[in-house]
Amino acid sequence: MDGRYRNSISPGNRVEVVQKQDQRTGALTEGTVDRILTSSSFHPHGIKVRLTDGTVGRVKSILTHADE
DSSP: OBTTBGGGOOTTOEEEEEOGGGTTTTOEEEEEEEEEOOOSSBOTTOOEEEETTSOEEEEEEEEEOTTO
């Protein structure tokens, strides 16, 4: 799923994010959303989130939803 729309992401989702230092390489980090940091409903590079392990990055793909 697309990580550019805030309404498709919620705490508890398993996602892949790209961290600031990995933007050039595109290396992805997998984790569970703890908090959504972007306040707008859309961001062209992905909604910024904090994962449960403290990692901050922009969502590139949503692996599972919290209710699944």
